[in-house]
Amino acid sequence: xxxxxxxxxxxxKFPARVAAGAGMLITKLNxxxxxxxxxxxxxxxxxxxxxxxxxxxVQLPDGTTAKVPLSVALAVTQPVEFPGKKNFLFNGGMIVxxxxxxxxxxxxxTRTYGPDRWAITSAGAALTTIARNNxxxxxxxxxxxxxxxxxxxxxxxDVDQRVEAxxxxxxxxxxxxxxxxxxxxxxxxxxxxxxGSAFTPTLFVETPTVLDNWAASTIVNGGGAGEALQSCxxxxxxxxxxxxxPAAYANKGNGIGFRLRFPSGSLDSNGKSxxxxxxxxxxxxxxxxxxxxxxxxxxxxxxxxxxxxxxxxFPYSVKPAQNAGASNALYFTQxxxxxxxxxxxxxxxxxxxxxxxxxxxxxxxxxxNAQARNETVLTDCTGTSINLIYEDTVIFACTTAAGSAAxxxxxxxxxxxxxx
Numbered sequence: 001x002x003x004x005x006x007x008x009x010x011x012x013k014f015p016a017r018v019a020a021g022a023g024m025l026i027t028k029l030n031x032x033x034x035x036x037x038x039x040x041x042x043x044x045x046x047x048x049x050x051x052x053x054x055x056x057x058v059q060l061p062d063g064t065t066a067k068v069p070l071s072v073a074l075a076v077t078q079p080v081e082f083p084g085k086k087n088f089l090f091n092g093g094m095i096v097x098x099x100x101x102x103x104x105x106x107x108x109x110t111r112t113y114g115p116d117r118w119a120i121t122s123a124g125a126a127l128t129t130i131a132r133n134n135x136x137x138x139x140x141x142x143x144x145x146x147x148x149x150x151x152x153x154x155x156x157x158d159v160d161q162r163v164e165a166x167x168x169x170x171x172x173x174x175x176x177x178x179x180x181x182x183x184x185x186x187x188x189x190x191x192x193x194x195x196g197s198a199f200t201p202t203l204f205v206e207t208p209t210v211l212d213n214w215a216a217s218t219i220v221n222g223g224g225a226g227e228a229l230q231s232c233x234x235x236x237x238x239x240x241x242x243x244x245x246p247a248a249y250a251n252k253g254n255g256i257g258f259r260l261r262f263p264s265g266s267l268d269s270n271g272k273s274x275x276x277x278x279x280x281x282x283x284x285x286x287x288x289x290x291x292x293x294x295x296x297x298x299x300x301x302x303x304x305x306x307x308x309x310x311x312x313x314f315p316y317s318v319k320p321a322q323n324a325g326a327s328n329a330l331y332f333t334q335x336x337x338x339x340x341x342x343x344x345x346x347x348x349x350x351x352x353x354x355x356x357x358x359x360x361x362x363x364x365x366x367x368x369n370a371q372a373r374n375e376t377v378l379t380d381c382t383g384t385s386i387n388l389i390y391e392d393t394v395i396f397a398c399t400t401a402a403g404s405a406a407x408x409x410x411x412x413x414x415x416x417x418x419x420x
Contacts, residue, residue: 086280086282086292086295087280087281087282087294087295087297088163088177088178088179088281088282088283089117089161089163089258089279089280089281090116090117090161090302090305090306090309091115091116091117091118091297091302091305091306092142092277092278092279092280092294092295092297093141093142093143093144093277093278093294093296093297093302094115094118094132094142094144094145094146094276094277094279095115095142095143095144095297095299095302096115096116096299096302096303096306097114097115097116097132098116098303098306098307098310098311098312098316099113099114099116099310099319099320100318100319100320101131101132101319102129102130102131102132102319103130103319105120105122105126105127105128105129105130106120106121106122106126107126108122108123108124108125108126108154109121109122109123111160112130113310113419114130114131114132114146115132115146116306116309116310117161117306117309117419118146118159118160118161119158119159119160119161119419120148120157120158120159121157121158121160122151122154122155122156122157122158122267123154123155123156123157123264124153124154124155124156124264124268125151125152125153125154126151126154127148127149127150127151127154127157127267128149128150128151128270129147129148129149130146130147130148130149131146131147131149132144132145132146132147133145133146133147133275135192135275135277137192137237138237139190139237139239140190140237140277140278140294141278141293141294141296142277142278142294142296144277145192145275145276145277146159146275146276146277147273147274147275148262148267148273148274148275148276149267149270149272149273150195150266150267150268150269150270150271150272150273150274151267151268151269151270152268152269152270153268154267154268155264155265155268156261156262156263156264157261157262157266157267157274158204158259158260158261158262159259159260159262159276160257160258160259160260161257161258161279162206162208162214162255162256162257162419162420163177163179163255163256163257163258163281163420164177164212164255164354164420165177165180165211165212165253165254165255165256177255177256178283179246179256179281179283180246180249180252180253180256181246181283182246182283182284182285183245183247183284183285183286183287184243184244184245184283184284184286184287184288184289185205185243185244185245185246185281185282185283185284186241186242186243186280186281186282186283186284186289186290186291186292187203187241187242187243187244187258187280187281187282188239188240188241188242188278188279188280188281188291188294189239189240189260189276189277189278189279189280190237190238190239190240190276190277190278190279190294191232191237191238191239191240191274191275191276192235192236192237192238192274192275192276193232193233193234193235193236193238193266193274194234194235194272194273194274194275195234195266195267195272195273195274196234196271196272197234198231198232198233198234199231199232199262199263199265199266200228200229200230200231200232200263201228201229201232201240201260201261201262201263202226202227202228202229202260202261202263203221203226203227203229203240203242203258203259203260203261204219204221204222204226204258204259204260204261205219205220205221205226205244205249205256205257205258205259206218206219206220206256206257206258206259207220207249207250207251207252207254207255207256207257208251208254208255208257209251209254210254211253211254211255212254212255212355212420213254214255214257214420217257218250218251220246220248220249220250220252221244221249226259226261227242229241229242239278241291243289245287255420257420258281260276260279262274278294280292280294280295303316304351307350307351308351308352308353308354308418309353309354309417309418309419309420310415310416310417310418310419311349311350311351311353311415311416312413312414312415312416313328313329313330313347313412313413313414313415314327314328314363314413314415315327315328320361320363320413320415321363322363322364322367322368322369322370323364323365323366323367323368324363324365324413325365325366326365326366326373326375326411328413329365329411329412329413330345330347330411330412330413330414331375331409331410331411332345332346332409332410332411332412333407333408333409333410334374334376334400334404334405334406334407334408334409334410335406336400336406337400337404337405337406338400338401338402338403338404338405339399339400339401339402340399340400341383341397341398341399341400342397342398342399342400343387343395343397344395344397345395345396345397345398346393346394346395347393347394347396347414348392348393349391349392349393349394349416352391352392353389353391353392353416353418354418355391355418356389356390356391356418357389358389358416358417358418359416359417359418360386360389360394360414360415360416360417361414361415361416361417362384362385362386362396362412362413362414363412363413363414363415364380364412364413365411365412365413366378367380370384371383371384371398372384372398372410372411372412373410373411373412374400374401374404374408374409374410375408375409375410375411376404376407376408376409376410377401377403377404377408379401379402379403379404380401381398381399381400381401381410382398382399382401383397383398383399384396384397384398384399384412385397385398386414389416394414394416396412396414398410398412
């Protein structure tokens with residue numbers, strides 16, 4: 001057969017650890033030869049004539065191209081990473097902290113959000129600190145991490161994220177969570193143990209009884225008991241990994257959650273801490289046992305993704321609180337007289353919420369109460385309330401302040417919580 005010079009189109013993201021030829025589509029005159037991954041090898045989907053004398057142009061890991069026999073390309077044994085959106089956990093690099101870089105830990109048994117989309121729950125006692133920090137050590141790929149500092153009386157500590165199942169569309173549901181339909185789920189996280197001794201975390205995979213409603217849920221891995229991950233020695237970064245098959249998970253169409261537990265005794269002192277970052281959960285499109293490298297997301301994109309679940313009027317760097325200042329507050333004009341109800345005030349959201357209604361909280365920029373503030377006469381309104389929360393709009397009302405007048409300028413801060 002005559003040698004053929006055929007062009008190969010490679011993956012948009014060509015992983016440095018994948019050898020020449022991996023994941024390509026080899027085009028021909030009257031169609032496409034497609035190559036799939038089977039146990040790490042490229043396998044032609046259909047007949048390919050004379051592979052020893054068929055040549056392809058492939059992109060090498062260093063960015064250059066080379067002409068190699070198809071038979072050589074087919075002999076590739078390096079695993080292939082899939083392009084595009086791999087991580088179905090939001091903010092796995094712990095880079096977005098809209099609630100503040102050091103949110104106040106909740107009491108024992110209370111889910112408290114630290115980095116966006118991540119809830120932390122301690123048992124026995126409240127933690128000392130949940131905080132954002134940077135790290136310069138490798139192998140984690142993101143530069144940010146969550147630091148959890150223990151406390152006396154603390155037993156277990158859980159870190160969890162619940163993945164949305166569906167979005168209502170005209171009375172039906174459009175599934176957007178391929179994790180539960182993939183042949184395999186690959187979970188991984190980097191943990192730095194600063195507790196003084198090794199510990200072994202446990203992973204619980206859960207599904208809710210009702211669609212996106214976590215009032216009741218069931219552990220679906222490890223026979224309902226969860227599964228132990230790898231041991232984490234003290235003082236070093238350890239990548240813990242887990243492979244799961246969601247085929248038999250009950251209620252998997254209702255959503256899926258991943259809860260990482262640090263065992264009792266690991267954080268029972270404020271001299272002990274755990275660092276965590278690069279948490280990833282990837283649907284694998286074959287049961288290949290492969291764990292991709294963490295998918296680094298830029299801050300702007302990750303922030304928009306997280307705002308579907310939580311938004312605020314405060315500047316990003318400001319922790320929501322009463323009397324925290326007027327920067328970025330909503331300003332609106334008084335159009336009625338003093339001591340009169342003024343409705344129809346609107347906040348247009350920068351990002352659509354995942355659904356509605358949400359939990360809204362009001363903050364006075366200049367006093368310790370939840371009332372709108374009349375900036376003109378420096379007096380608080382009364383009866384401030386949120387009337388309606390749509391996916392892209394908040395409508396609120398207030399009773400104007402005594403001594404105020406139409407034309408005065410008023411201000412308010414609001415946060416919206418749509419977490420699962």
